[in-house]
Amino acid sequence: MFCESCGASIPDGQSFCSNCGAAAPVQPEVQAAPQPAPQPVQPVQQYAQPAPQPVQPVQQYAPPVQQVQPVYVQPVVAVPAQPRKSSGMAIAGLIMGIFALVLCWFPGVNWILGLLGLIFSIIGIAKKNGGAKGAAIAGLILTILGVVLSVVVFGAILGTSLNQYVEQAESAASAIAETTY
Ligand SMILES: [Zn+2]
The missing domain is CATH 1.20.1270 (Substrate Binding Domain Of Dnak; Chain:A; Domain 2)
Incomplete structure (x- = not known):
């Protein structure tokens, strides 16, 4: 660093100028590094969900309603064997x-x-x-x-x-x- 009054070089650690005797400028030990500005939180990219496909009406074949009465149906099935x-x-x-x-x-x-x-x-x-x-x-x-x-x-x-x-x-x-x- 250099003297503020005469401009002579002052070695590190010395608190006064050896040329003119002026006090060495106080150098802040830790240079406060500029903190990086907090990054703005990136909004999570939202992938637009595909619109739900219109549900195709399932063709319903109405099964013929059979009144299955086991009492009468079953023996008929068994006989042709x-x-x-x-x-x-x-x-x-x-x-x-x-x-x-x-x-x-x-x-x-x-x-x-x-x-x-x-x-x-x-x-x-x-x-x-x-x-x-x-x-x-x-x-x-x-x-x-x-x-x-x-x-x-x-x-x-x-x-x-x-x-x-x-x-x-x-x-x-x-x-x-x-x-x-
Ligand atoms: Zn000086």
Whole structure:
């Protein structure tokens, strides 16, 4: 740095001018560096979302409303499976067995199916030609299972309805007893 009064060079660290004796100009130790102006926050570029495509009306083919009553529809489906091959009986028995199991909630239908399944399965087992003996045996097992399950379900239904009947009778009796006293 240089002296303010005479202009002579003053070495660093010396507080006065060696030429004229004037005090050396005080040099600020840390030059405050101009702080960079805070960068303006760049707005996040927003990509304009593509406008939603107009929804094309889906063509709706109204399916013909079929009142599917399992009680009547299912046996009709099962019947044509029988005569084709020698294994037809066994497969029919298997199908009957499956239906007997599935339709164990409908006692009457289940018993008819169970009877048919039993007949078909036994015929299928008795016919020893063809590899459908396994199907026939499975049909027999399913049929028996279905009928047994149906009996259990039917028994449960009977039991609950009987209980309800008894409860109703009891409440009616108590109501009568209350009105008389
Ligand atoms: Zn000086």
